[in-house]
Amino acid sequence: MSQMPQQAPVSKCPSCEEPLEPGDRFCGACGYDLSVVPAPPEDSPTVVMNGAAPGPGPARDEVDWPTARDSDGQGRPAPVHAAAELPGTDSGGSPLPSQEPSAPEEPAREPGRESAQEHSSGVRLDRPAEPDEYPLQAPAPRSSPEPAAAAPAAGAGGKVCVACRAGRVDRDGYCENCGHAQPRERDHMEQESGPVAAVSDRGLRHHRNEDAFSVGCTALPDGAPATVAIVCDGVSSATRPDDASLAASRAAGESLLGALPRGTHPQQAMHDAILAASHAVNALAAEPATAREQAPHQNAPACTLVGAVVTAGLLVVGWVGDSRVYWVPADRATPPARLTEDDSWAAQMVAAGLMSEAEAYADERAHAITGWLGADAYELEPHTASFKPDRPGVVVVCTDGLWNYAESAQEMAEATPLDAAVRPLHSARVLVGHALDGGGHDNVTVALLPFPAPPQGAGSA
């Protein structure tokens, strides 16, 4: 009821941007069901990262944000929080996992002590150095060329096989001589968009890449730069996970790049982008399965989503599932942080106080995700949060194919090159390489966004 359109007037159709009349329940142009347009979420307060508590006003004021609501939509005054007492909540009102962003600035800690502190608080996903669910030995080197060296192979007819270099590739994508499947476009993907870059790789153990990403940069209404990255991980136990991740990442990316220049608040835009991605994945369930897919999967296509928006002064993250965002400050003497909390069974058990961390993560269900995009999802709970870092750094947006090999914020920071903010593509390759060196058991995808967003045209090549 609270999501009826008359309570949440929308000036343009979220699907096709056709102008709407007040009271419209469906878009007159594309038929989009406006009743699903949500009321603006209860925005989480902006949090200052790694720095002193903010003053009453924003520290930087280049962006002319829409006027903040002064009531919670039900006639009550909007709650007021001091940044120090509220480290940030997601759009569902749940507390964020990491306390580091709001920690008052303090002298750099000894690494050992800091590590001990990290272990003592918050939700973590500690894993053994050698995950016990992968009993097989390290794989043989891949016969396809190293991703960094090769442009994505087209896999079309007439090409020479990359495996045997003797046969030609048939129209089904297999070598006419040795039968080997040719690298597909999604086996290794790289993209740079202004100052943002992302790399995705099939990994060493999976036969296809079920991850997908989208990156982009745009300008806010005042001309200030904004960068966007979305990373999705297809759920393998569902059908067509690769289609799900691709549809979700595209829909969310397009939604953000459409909404931000119109002046939508980045956190609202992120919330809307997750809903748009959800619609895109749900729509796949109605389509017939591709002929190739003969596996007896019954579940509707599904995937996780994690995204980040970076402006000159703001960092907004959003997620559903167990893909993550890490904050790695340029000054490595200051602590890094994980900014997302997994929708995983273990995290939920710990958060609900039903199990200790040790008990929860010892359970075989520990890493089962409890939130995802897809028609089979019980109830979509998009999490969003916004932060105001007080120093430059880089935002790492990744799937578990990477964080399995750099789980803690400290480990992720150590794996991230020092010049990540100025060489994001190179650094994303380095991070993917880190995962492949660790075994590459899963698809690996990482996007890097420098903070603050550099002025347009200032991105590294």
Add this chain to the structure above:
Amino acid sequence: MRSGMANFSKSNVPQFAVDVYQNEYLPEGGREVNAIVTVTATGGGTVGSAVAAPHLYSPGQGPSAAVALLVDCSGSMDYPPTKMRNARDATAAAIDTLRDGVHFTVVAGTHVAKEVYPGDGQLAVADQTTRERAKQALRRLSAGGGTAIGTWLRLADRLLSTADVAIRHAILLTDGRNEHESPEGLGAALDSCAGRFTCDARGVGTDWEVKEVTGIASALLGTADIVADPAGLAGDFTRMMETAMGKEVADVALRLWTPVGTTVRFVKQVAPTVEELTGRRTEAGPRAGDYPLGSWGDESRDYHVCVEVPAAGLGQEMLAARASLVIPEPDGSVQNLGAQGLVRAVWTDDMAASTSIDPQVAHYTGQAELAQAIQQGLDLRKAGDIDGATAKLGRAVQLAGSSGNADTAKLLSKVVDVVDAAAGTVRLKAKVEEADEMTLETRSTKTVRVKK
């Protein structure tokens, strides 16, 4: 002599489909890839095929066919005399089932082959008059002489080849052993006839050799069965002729392409009967071979393909085999029937994925073992190895029960007393009717399909 393309213009060619059932996931180091390839032909002789394959179809004409009826007239056919009479009646019933326009001939087989109708090295064209004359000619059939089946087949081949037709088929009836010809002589005749016409073979009574009759049907891609009671011949002949009249395209081959370094372990038909095809491969260009599938009407058959591929690393994927359907032409070209299926191999460290066996592959592996257990069990029984026979037939009872092959289970129960079907515990029956044992042996290769 044969002109495939010309024949197509006269025939209603069905539309073929190929479906592959397999678990493509292999563990690290895994090399053996198994798949069930289902070939289905539909729409022959209907408007549907004219739409689907207009280039192969001329409206208003059924498939052109020539049929030879080969009737055993050896001396034993008179003992009892009802056998010859029933054979005559059955042949008449088959003639009545001939469609107008089908070329046909009736051959009497003894130690030599004689044309009964129409004679002079010709084929008759079926119509009301020729059917009547052929039946009149059957009165001249009389028993006397020996049995040399190879001579019958060679005459059938000569006669059938005089017509330019799409389908060539023979129906062969015998009641005794091929005593007046060496096994090599029959083998040579089968070799020379294979691929030139198809042949259903029937043994009447219980004095014939099961392996001879099933061997003829296998070599000539037809069916084999026993007609223990001669009174059942007419019905069986009618059904056989109806099936033959339903055939629309001949000489179909399964073309299997495999990548370099890959070995074809076996190719066998597994439904409706088990039929080994591995040794019948004809090379068809680089890394490809053709396996003969015979004539097709609207029907569906299953094939088990097993190939061994070179091991590849985890995460790798390769095409282990490509199955397509062709009609090889005498000039070396092929008519491609346009359907193909891909057998894949994907290496994974997901043990749950790589250790599961495709239900179709598991089912037909069991059905093939069932056929083999029956044959071995009956051979051991004949050789006097009671323990060995009991073990093999016990295994057969177990497999027939667990796979739901009720017909075979019923036949087994006439040869063994079943103590515990699930455990495969059986006792050989002290007294077994010869007809029951021969029926079990002849029909041991019949399979049931897995429920999809």
